[in-house]
Amino acid sequence: MNLFMSFLLLFLLYTDKLAGLNFNTDVTVTWGQSHVAKSRNGEEMEFKMDQYSGASAQTNADFLFGRFDMRVKLNSPDSTGTITTFYLHSPNRDLWWDEADFEFIGGSSTADYKIHTNLITDGIGNREQQFRFPFDPASNYHTYSFFWTPQQIIWYVDGIPIRVYRKLSDSRILYPDKQPMKVYTSLWNSTAWTGEVNWKNAPFSAHYRNFYVNACVAWRDGSNVSSNCKIVPPFWFTYKLLPLERDMIIRMREQYMTYDYCNDKEKVTDVTSIECANNP
Template sequence: MFSSNGKMLKLVMVVALVVGVPTAYGAGDFHSEFEQTFGDHRLQISGPGNKDLSLTLDQYSGAGFRSKNEYLYGRIDMQIKLIPGDSAGTVTTFYLTSDQSTGKHDEIDFEFLGNASGQPYTVHTNVFSQGQGSREQQFHLWFDPSKNYHTYSIVWNPKLIMFLVDNTPLRVFRNYENHGIMFFPKNQRQRIYASLWEADDWATQGGRIKTDWSKAPFKAYYRNFNIDTSPNGAWMNHDLDANSRKRLKWVQKNYMIYNYCTDWKRYSQNLPPECKHAKHN
């Protein structure tokens, strides 16, 4: 947990329809809304007003935090600055998940997979429903995410899940239950998580490049976090308009590096059923 002189997170977030908690938050006190999950002193809050947070990874541990409350639907925006230089083997995360101990959890993932110096980060996205995942899409970015803060967003409403970077959509995962496809997280409340950890057995080029511990400690930075749980939020009806549809096509044409819906080697018999509809996003 945080020390008594603990500080406050500066993040920007909108998440919705919480059972048993207030219906709206501002950019509030980190101690009131969040708790550290692991890492001891490797999580630090600093800066004017105690509004900047860093996570550190060394040879002994990484660090992470989560929301105290659980949420069902909404929009989440978080500013993150990733590890500069050689970040191979590291994984920086920002995601939602329900209770994983049930074996039937739901999850919505942003994971940032580090790389050797000069090579781009891989942005890994995934969706789980009732314990089943394997809905990955991966991207490179059109900027260096370690030089400045950028805003990473998840929109989650009954119709869709949308992943955005600086308000540009990377990916849309839709609810196709009206087509008889029952794969969409819609019933389980989820907590917000963020973490920095080491996974050099798979994170960088399939595990071929290992973590260079001479570069440690590694640091990732988070700020600008806000929660608004208004049931009338714009997130409820958020969808692609003409401009964002054009941006999505641009991203997927130029920066997508993996799409489970085109992986015939993995799905040699049949692609997951939603894939036949996904091209119409």
């Protein structure tokens, strides 16, 4: 069996085990309640943003490892100063939080929109990588995925890996494998970061649907963390990036990457050099 067929078989096997979450019963709006609309069957959710508010929501459950898929359609036309997100975040909001991000940065046209990714461990971030979209993200829904295991996190766009971050044996290289994380979505005003919002185009909107997971549900008992995968780990726990996937990441970097912290002289340290050397 060649590498492509191995990758396709794994993708189909894994997709078959994904379970759909319901926006009405499995997700809670955290702010901007009046700017959120959910379909009656709970399969779709829309956020609106105007001068008064955006919106955000989170899963009721916490997870420790898993795959998380969301289909998202962004706002158009000019949405400079807006950010639509799909991300993982530990419930604690103190200085030692963990986080893995998809942040979709608006622009003056859909050709200017960016996929912004980041990883924060124990409150330490600055691991940004940014990409141009290989398609118009506002004309249709596209699938964005995290595949988070004890060994690595992979970011996917429409099933194509665009980034990987591995756990290394070097204790200085932090990896998020101790704290459960919830799944969050949001639409918010990022004027201070990405530019002034043209409110003439408001309300802005972000659309979510087909929220699927194959993940370990986790809970805390004091300082101890347990999950329903602790006794019998799932088949994907030891999954490693296939050579074909690594080649895909390299091609995506060559064609669409616009920023990489590994090439930012102000951010590169001895530690990040090791990090970057082990993550294509």
